[in-house]
Amino acid sequence: MNHTDATNHNKLSVNPTATGVLFTDPAMNEDLYKCVHCGFCLQACPTYIQTGLETESPRGRLALMKGVNEGRLKINDDVTEHWDMCIQCRACEDVCPSGVPYGRLIEETMVQVAKTRKSSVLKNAITWLLLRKILPDQVLLSGLMGVMRIYQKIGLHRLVSAVKMLHIIPGNLGSLHALMPRISDKFFSANGQVYHVFGEPRATVAFLSGCIMPLINEAEMRAAIRVLTRNQVKVIVPEGQGCCGAIHSHVGDLNKAKDLARKNIDAFLSEEIDAVLSSSAGCSTRMKEYRDLLQDDEVYSNKAELLSSKVKDINEFLYELPIDPPKGRLEANVTYQDPCHLAHTQKIKDQPRELLKLIPGLNLIEMRNSDRCCGAGGTYVITQHQMSLKLMEDKMDAIQDTDADIVTTANPGCWLQMKQGSRKSNKSLKVKYITDLLDQSYQAENETIPGIEKVRKVFNQSIWEKEKLELRSQWKNRTGDRRKRRNR
Amino acid sequence: MQHKNTDDFVKSLSSSLKDHLTTPSKNDSIDNLTPSLVLNPRSVEDISECLSKASERGLKVCPIGGGTRLNIGNTPEQYDIAMCLTNLNKIIEYKPSDLSITVQAGLTLGKIQSELGRNNQFLPISAPLDETSTLGGILAVGTSGPLTWLNGNMRDVVTGMKTVYSDGLISKSGGQVMKNVSGYEMSKLHIGGLGTIGVISEVSLKVTPKPINETTLIATFAGQVDAFEASMSIFHSKINTLSLSYINPGAVYKLNVKSIKAGHLVAIRLYGRDMSLQRCVNEVNSILKQYKPKNIDKMDGQDQMDIWRKIDDFGYTSDTKPYISMRISLPPTIVGEVLGSLESTTVTKGLMPALLTQIGHGTILFHVFDVSKNIDQNKFGEIISDTRRLVRQRRGTTVIEEAPITIKKELGVWDGIDQIEGAFRNLKSNFDPSNTLNIGRFIPSKSS
Amino acid sequence: MINTQLIKRLQAVVGKQYVLNKESDLITFEYDGSVDRSQPTVVVLPSTSGEVSQLMKLASEYDIPIVARGAATGLSGGAIAEQGGILLSLTRMNRIVEIDPENQFAVVEPGVINLELSQAVSKFDLYYAPDPSSQQACTIGGNIAENSGGPHCLAYGVTTNHVLGIEVVTADGEISWYGNRTRECPGYDLRGIMIGSEGTLSIVTKAILRLIRKPESVKTLLAIYKDLDQASAAVAEVIGSGIIPAAMEMMDDLAIKAVEPAVHAGYPENAGAVLLVEVEGLSESVEEETFEIEKVMDKYEPLEIRIAKNDLDRAKLWAGRKGALGALGRLAPNYYLIDGTIPPSNLVEVMSKIKEISAEHNLPIANVLHAGDGNLHPAILFDEKNPKETQLALKIGGDILKLCVDKGGALSGEHGIGIEKRQYMPYMFSTDDLKSMTKLKTVFDPKSLLNPGKIFPVEPDQLEGTVGQSSQISKVGNNAYL
Known part of the structure; x- marks a missing residue:
């Protein structure tokens, strides 16, 4: 074999500012070439750590984007399999010294891939x-x-x-x-219900109900709302809201994602609120990014900006409020799994931990690589099942090594994945949201300090009653609507 | 034939070399071999001329520094010319604030240390007889003395080197800066290379600021195990030492220092500013006390310098010259068990072992003294073979540094280099194709 | 194209899935942290020394180059298969084979990540001292190839001072140990020869590394000066006063200007230089040395001195320094990062010369440097879109490297020569110097199959068809490598 074969590839003419094959947007192009292939992202990438293959690393995936962009590669299965393997956890963005917006680049890439993909x-x-x-x-x-x-x-x-x-x-x-997750006995639904507080509220917030979460985490969502109202925060769950659209943009369906964003903007901005909260890190990330998603939308760009500026993850909000330290003791060893969409995209790492530390009796033990993806990643569990399993196993090992009784997190994807994991390898492990534990601790207060809490309990109950009434009437309207629609 | 070549060689020399020929003396002999000529080059160019002209004529050259440790290595297969480098003794450049000094290889370590000392700096290395030993010679031997910085090695202080190869090629590598990844570090071939690849002519060294204060603690123990374990505890503590040595009773006897009582000795050289030195002394004292020493002496100033001088020189002064001596390298924790068995096997053979051990380094200097003067020669061979076997089992290396020539010839000086002999041979034949320099010191040349 | 028979034989050694030669695979193995690029003919991922040995034998049989690659974070093009051939990715050989806390060493495979080793031995109160800024990603194998340094090698030395022994596969496919578990090893120091040889002499398949006890106490001082000369003088005096700090880092005005809006370190507007000093050791000696250093710093009229009392404060003081290069993107789209070393006493002179060069050519140069050991990292700011500026930046880079050599320094302190700086080698070394080095290359690699073309200057006609001068541009963003 002779050496010159390979050296012919060397003659490269790259003009980073030109419009490429993959990215027609000059700004995107510039972002792509911000990558100087320093390799800092490698050890942050869960799929690279599993495989040791450059092709399964952020740097490798960016190289493939460049390859396609420069016309050196065609989009085909050889290329897309590596992009598909990306969980989009964005841990790489955290460590990138050049500030490559990897998440946005892979998202746009998937849009292009979706156009060419021939599936059954x-x-x-x-x-x-x-x-x-x-x-x-x-x-x-x-x-x-x-x-x-x-x-x-x-x-x-x-x-x-x-x-x-x-x-x-x-x-x-x-x-x-x-x-298939265990489905809640009751579903949570967004019917414009309001959870009032006694006296002047410290803040008024709108709460995102979401798509999957209300079906599997009904109890957990109610706990989150209880934590808010316990801290004098008035909660509105606006009607007309829906799925945040994260999964759609994840798989390259940007148009639908935009539709959903516009729908949510309309729903949330119709209320007078201080903040928009979500119990799901994935959803709060997506909503914080509505401003980017709709930046070219003439009608909605300003509204998107406004909404995004109000969005907060519930843990971020509770920490900043700050909440009354709960006094009920919970004797347990707990560890915390950073959801990728909280730690990497929103850079929220300390707040959840600080909240946990407020709970008396709780012993927070850090697991190794707590911010490494657990393998959930939206539809990833289905599309890349094998890799997802491997990552979950690693995560369960890390949790097991801490001897924790409870693993906490702040995202339904992670919650589900770890539930699955615990079912497989660690049956005694409980999987909880941070707000679950805060709620538990507040509930336990009632037992320890009866005098004051009695009032609160009665008050809480009154809210419950009120909510139930509202719910019932809305449900009636709703079912009425549905009937009408069916008749049509 | 050889005479004719030598005469021809002398005739060919330029006047700078020809005018400084000296007659061979006992000091130039290696294992009782005496050269026919002694050259005294005064410049790098002189070395180059000498080597190229000798190699052309098939003459064999051994570079010599202070001549203190010439017998290390196998006996040369042929020895025509001694190239004495003590005239290359200039400091080429020294800027204290660069922490770097560049000197010619013939300068003695003692001179370098006193020059550095004037600026409160030093080289954290030591060697026997440092008033006579030249830097080039010390590096060619390459082994560390008790004094080290953070348990480093001789090679850690060299940043650049100029060497002359047998075809006369003068070539440098590295530089005067501490961090340097520009080309190969050729100096690594010559440190410990016994002058078999090239002749070291100039060296750049990384110097260290001299500690503000120094103190030496000397603890005497009744038993070897206690002494060794005490010293390992110090090694495993947070305290950094300049030297940490275990010295056995035989060596203590031979050292012959009045203030030191017989027994198993642990000598610790500590350094620091006022508070930190005090902390070191206190902490080391309390570690030592856990192992119940007979007594602990504290030495400062000249006293401590004297004792370390004596330890450095051990084996090379007239009253400490051993019959055979070996240098053993082991992982530090394994030293203890080896010490015990060396001690007992030597004593049972009716000989006296002197053991000086650099603890963190895992080096044992094992000297054997023939106290009665009428021991069966075979016993020495047995001791060497036993030691090698023992050390090999524990993945260490043994080098015979001193032994009667018959024993050296029979057993070979080196142990544990057979696996890489091919690479050694390859290096030698490429860098010294004429086989001019110090032939046969590591491995026999093909011709023999 | 590559011989299909060879591919089959490679697959037989490591398994089918570990031989990559699809176009889409090769494109991700054509680069390292530098700007050079070249595609290998085939990528092979072995998992044992035995496999590496068999691969080496195949390379030799087919007479094709073989280039070892770790995490490819290097900055001089060392891990690029410039002449094609087999790219040996060692990422699967990432096991920590043994940790011996009592004897303070660890046996590791080359693919182990630098920082992971320190984390793994942390429970024994030990760590691995060399800390290149890419330590979160770079591999031990790569560190050995480039003899990597880092901010803390001022006190502890570079990689070569911390490697006791290595297992190598030589060009003929033999597996040998150079050095061993002991501190000393008789004969030529083959271990030392291999370290820093940029993968051109052998392939390291295992390494025995020294581990160091963690310091009891660490303190960080930061002084802000009005100009660079004061800071440089303070550096010289600290070292002259008999203290070797663990690290001694500096930034100039331009770097400060870039970093302040990014990191909000709170440097005053008229700051001309920031000096960062870290002291480690026994708590008493740290106290004493901090006191002495503060005294020296104070002498040169600092605008401000800050001393970190805890880890959080330390991180804050370091943030400015660590974020400096990444932040340069705020000043210009591209920068070309130089890695020259000089004797510290020439610091003032060389720094002012660099300023002159910058003014003369009207291209800004920001400086971040390991001041204690004279390792400069001038970053020439330019815009790649302007071809003239690019050319100029490259020329200035060369000029600065030559300046370093003129002032008694070296071409590279820690990045290596690789492809990037090989053309400057004759400026630092004479033909005779290089002759002895190339002789060493032929001893170990007579057919020149191991990482061919690196370190030594290449004749211009040999460069035809390969990466050219543009290879020397480093783009904005990597705050690492310091």
Whole structure:
């Protein structure tokens, strides 16, 4: 073999400011070439750590983007498999000295990939149904989940697993079945209900209900709201809100993501509020980025800017408030898993920990690599099931090594993933949101200081009653609407 | 034939070399081999001329510094010319604020230290007889004395080197700066290379500020195990030492210092400013006391310099010259068990062992004294073989530094270089194709 | 194209999935942290010394180059397969084989990450001292190849001072140990020869590294001066006063101007130089030395002296220094980072010469430097879109390197020569100097298969078709490498 074969590749003419094949937007182009391939991102990337392959690293994926952008590579499966392997945890952005906005670049790349991708008709149909129809429509989603709940309740899912019916379900969908979360007994819904406080509120906030979370985390969301009201924060759950659109942009469906953003902007800005809160780190990240998503939208760019400026993760908000330190003791060893979308994209690392430290009796033990992705990553659990499993196993090992009784987090994806993990390898481990523990501690106060708390309890109950009434009336309207629609 | 070559060689020399020929003396002999000529180069160019002209004529050259440790290594296969470098004794450049000094290789360590001392600096290395030992010679031997900085090595102080190869090529590598990754570090071939690859002519060294204060603690223990464990505890503590040595009773006897009582000795050289030195002394004292020493002496000033001088020189002064001596390198924790068995096997053979150990370094200097003067020669061979076996098992190395020529020839001086002999041979044949320099000191040349 | 038979044989050694030669794979292995690029013919990821040995034998049989690569964070093009051939990615060889806390060493494979080793031995109160700024990502193998330094090597020395022994695969495919578990090893120091040889003499497959006890106490001082001369003089005097701080770092006015809006370190507007000194050791000696250093710093009329009392404060003082290069992007789109070393006593003179050069060519140069050991990192600011400026930046870079050599220094303190600086080697070394070095190369690699073309100057016609001068530009952003 002779050496000159390889050296022919060396003649490269790169003009970083020109419009490329992949990125037609000059600003995007410039961002791409901010990468000086220093390699600092390698050890932050969960897939690189698992594989040791440059192709599965942020630097490698950026190199592939450059390759396509410069016309040296065509978008085909050889290239896209590496982009698909990216969880988009954005841990790399945290350590990048050059400030490469990797998250935005991979997102835009996936948009381009989506345009060229040839998938099976079935897969396309399912994706379309799921992303375009089901997720955005909370009513439809609740209905579907209601059926699933019955399916789980009567134990049919165990039967399906037992008879290995899954073999007839194609590839990833089979694992989806295994991943099916336990559905809440009740669903949370956004009906414009208001959770009032006694006296002058310290703040008034709007609360994002979301798409999946209200179906699997109904109790947890109520706990979060209790923590807010306990701290004199008035909570509104505006009607007309919906899915934040994170999953859509994740898989390259930017148009739908924009639609959803506009819908949420309308819903949230119709209320007089100090902040918009979400219990899901993924959603708060997405909403903080509405300003980027809609920057070219003539009508919505200013509104998006305004909304994004008001969005806060619930933990960030509670820390800044600051909350009354809860006094009820919770004797437990607890560890905290940083959701990627809190630690890396919102740079919120200390606040959740500080909140946990407020709880008397709680012993916070740090796990190693607490900010390394647990492998959940939206649809990643389904699309890259094997890698997701590996990352989850690593995470469970790290948790196990801390001897913690409880692992806390702040994002439904992580919560679900760790629930799955604990079911597999550590049955005694409890998975909780931070607000769950705060709520528990506040609840325990009532037992220890009866005098004062009695009043509060009564007051809380009165709110509950009020809420129930509101709910009931709204539900009636809603079902009425639905009937009307059906009749049409 | 050889005479003819030598005469021809002398005739060919330029006057700067020819005018400074001296007659060989006993001081120039290596393992009783005496050269036919002694050259005294005064410049790098002189060295180059001498080497190229000698190699052309098939004459064999051994570079010589102070001549204190010439017998280290195998006996040269042929020795025609001694090249004495003591005239290359200038300081080429010294700027204290650069922490760097560049000197010619023939300068003695003692001179360098006193020059540095004037600026409150020093080289954290030591060698026997440093008033006679030249830097070039010390580096060619390459082994560390008791004095080290953070348990470093001889090679850690060299930042650049100029060397002359047997074809006369003068070549430098490295530089005067502490951090340098520009080209290969050729000096590494010559440190410990016994002058078999090239002749060291100039060296740049990294110097260290002299500690503000120094104190030496000397603790005497009744047993070896206590003494060794006490010294390991100090090694594992937060205290950094300039020297940390264990010295056995045989060596204490030979050292012959009045103020030091017989027993197993641990000598610790501590440094620092006022408060920190006090802390070191207190902490080391309390560690020592846990192992119940017979007594602890504190030495300052000239007293401590004298005692360390004696320890450095051990084995090379007339009253401490051993019959055989070996240098053993081991991982530090393993030294203890090896010490014990060296001591007992030597004593059972009716000989006296003197053991000086650099604790953190894992180096044992093992000297054997023939007290009765009428011991069976075979016993020395046995001791060497036993020691090698023992050390090899524990992944260490043994080098015979001093032994009767018959023993050196029979057993070979080096142990543990067989695995890389090929690389050694390759280096030698490429850098000294004419086989001019110090032939056969590491491995036999092919011709023999 | 590459011989398919060779591919099959490579696959037989390491397994099919660890031989990569698709276009999309190769494109991600064509670079390192420098700006040079070149695609290997095939990438192979071995997992044992035995596999490396077999691969080496194959390379030799087929007469193709073999280039070792760790994390590819290097800044001189050392891990680039400039002449194609086999790129040996050692990331799978990332096991810590043994830790011996009593004897204070660890046996590791080359793919172990520098910082991970320190973290792994931390529970024994030990750490691995060399701390290149890329230590969170760079591998031990790469550190050994480049003899890496870091801010703290002022007191503790560079990589070569911390490697006891290495297992190497030589050009003929043999596996040998150079050096061992002991501090000393008789004969030629082959271990020392391999360290810093930039992968051109052998491939390191294991290393025995010295570990150092963690200091009991650490204190960081920061002094802000009106001009660079005062700071430089303070550096010289601290060293002259008999103290070797663990680290001694400096930034000039331009670097301060860039970093202040990024990090908000609170440097005053008229700050001309920031001097950062770190002292480590016994708490008593740290107290005493801090006192002495403060006294010296005070003599040169600082605008301000700050002393960190805890880890948080320390991190704040370091933030400005660590963020400096990354922040240069605020001043210009590109920079070319130089890595020359000078004897510290020439600091004032060289720094003012650099300012002159900058003024003469009207290109700003920001300086961040390891002042204690004279390792300069001038960053020439320019805009790549302007070809004239690019040319000029490259020329100035060369001029500064030559200036360093003229003042008794060296071309590279810690980044290595690689592709980037090989053309300047004749400026520092004579033909004879280089002759002995190339002789060493032929001893260990007679067919010149190991990382060919690196370190030594290449004839212009040999450069045809490979990376040119533009290879020397470093783009904005990497705050590392210091």
